[in-house]
Amino acid sequence: MESVSELVNLSRLLNDFRQYWFVAGGWAIDLFIGDITRVHKDIEIAIFRKDQSSLREYLFGWEFTKVVNGKMEPWNEDEWLELPIHEIHAHTKNTLFSELEILLDESSQSEWRFRRNLNIARPLSMIRLRSDIDVPFLAPEIVLLYKAKNPRSKDEDDFYRVCRLLDEERQVWLKQAITVCHPGHYWLRELHAS
Known part of the structure; x- marks a missing residue:
């Protein structure tokens, strides 16, 4: 289980x-709520795909792997990762934070873009x-x-914990995005009407 102190170490590492x-996944939900609501098996971070080389340079000396079709493979130093590859792992020794799971997010100059449907976007000022x-x-x-997409029990819990805490604009955006990607999804009933 990861702890708040590990989030602080992560923040120091990437300072x-x-x-x-940004922290992603279940920890992002708990950071939004301001409380630890469940056990987390790991900490995921997200960066923009365009910054993958910058992160690799920043973490000089770390070992990197990429996830391809559910399997870990070496990520070669000069290799540029394109979709559908969106998950990499970094490992090192002798540091307070020795392992990172990194998700690559899509972006334009001014917007975050959803990798499963690039027409779904959010201004950069709203996403972090x-x-x-x-x-x-x-x-x-x-x-x-x-x-x-495929909510597990912990995803259901995350949704019901946070959906009522979202302001109306965030709820409306989420409802519209889910409607496009997953028409008829049962979560839609819990969100504000658009």
Whole structure:
């Protein structure tokens, strides 16, 4: 189980990384809520695909793998990762934070774009929030959109914990995005009418 102290260590590790990065997944939900609501088996971070080389340079000396069709493979130093590859792992020794799971998000100059449907977008100014402990995290409506595809029990819990805490604009955006990607999804009944 990961702890808040590990989030702080992660933030210290990435403090000088000059590109956008944010905690994703279940931890992003808990950072939005401001409380640890469940056990988390890992910490995922997201960066923009365009920044993959910058992160690799920043984590000089780390070992990298990519996930291809559900299997880990080496990520070669000069290799540029394109869709559908969106998950990489980084490992090192002798540091407070030795393992990272990194998700590659799509973007344009001014918008985050949903990798499963690039027509779904969000202004960059809306996608990254900061927690009380100054850790950047991915906006909860985006996390929930990813979780909507095949919700597991923990995803259901995350949705019901956070959906009523979203302001109306975030709820409307999430409802519209789920309607496009997953028409008839039962989560739609819980969100504001658009």
